[in-house]
Amino acid sequence: MSGTGKLTVFFGCMFAGKTTSLIKYISEQNFRQNEFLVLKPSVDIRSGKATITTHDGKSHDCIIYSNELDIFEHVTPFTKLIAIDEAQFFDKVFFSDLKRLMGRGIQVVAAGLDKDYLGRPFGLMSSLLEIATERVHLKAKCQCCGKDAEYTYRKTDNKVLILIGQDNHYEARCESCYKGA
Numbered sequence: 001m002s003g004t005g006k007l008t009v010f011f012g013c014m015f016a017g018k019t020t021s022l023i024k025y026i027s028e029q030n031f032r033q034n035e036f037l038v039l040k041p042s043v044d045i046r047s048g049k050a051t052i053t054t055h056d057g058k059s060h061d062c063i064i065y066s067n068e069l070d071i072f073e074h075v076t077p078f079t080k081l082i083a084i085d086e087a088q089f090f091d092k093v094f095f096s097d098l099k100r101l102m103g104r105g106i107q108v109v110a111a112g113l114d115k116d117y118l119g120r121p122f123g124l125m126s127s128l129l130e131i132a133t134e135r136v137h138l139k140a141k142c143q144c145c146g147k148d149a150e151y152t153y154r155k156t157d158n159k160v161l162i163l164i165g166q167d168n169h170y171e172a173r174c175e176s177c178y179k180g181a
C-alpha cells in the first residue's frame with residue numbers, strides 16, 4: 001500500500017472538450033508508455049480504432065472496456081495512471097476495482113457526461129464525482145444563445161439512451177435554453 005491515488009474527473013455536457021482535457025492531462029504527467037492505461041467503452045464507436053494520440057505526438061493503444069473486462073489483467077507493477085474516457089458507461093464492478101487500485105497508490109483520471117440528455121445523473125459519473133480528489137467542470141457553448149452550456153439536448157425523437165457516434169443528434173445548451181425547449 002502506498003497511500004491513496006488521486007482521482008481527477010473532467011465532467012460536463014457534450015462538446016465541452018472532455019476528451020481533449022483528458023489527453024492533455026495524460027500528456028502533462030510525462031509518464032512512459034508502460035506507466036499508463038487508457039480505457040474506452042466498446043459503445044464508443046466514434047473513433048473506429050482504439051488509440052489516442054498524446055500531445056507529444058505518440059499514439060497509445062486503448063483498452064476497450066466491456067463489463068467482462070478484468071482490469072487486473074492489464075495492470076502491471078509499472079502502472080501509475082489509469083485514464084478512462086466516456087466514464088459514464090463503466091459499471092459498479094469496475095468502480096470497486098478502481099477503488100482497490102487507487103488504494104495501491106495508482107492515480108486515476110476520468111472524463112464523462114455527468115448528465116444524460118434527460119438531465120439525469122449518467123451511469124458511473126456520480127460515484128466517481130463523489131470520491132474525486134479533483135473535479136473539473138467543463139462547459140460547452142450553448143448552441144442557441146452562446147452562453148455556457150451544461151446540458152446535452154437531443155434533437156431527435158429516438159428514445160435509445162445510447163446514441164453516441166452521432167453527434168449531429170445532440171446540441172450543447174445552457175439551462176434556460178435546455179428547459180425552454
Ligand SMILES: [Zn+2]
Nearest residue numbers: 142145174177
Ligand atoms: Zn442558451
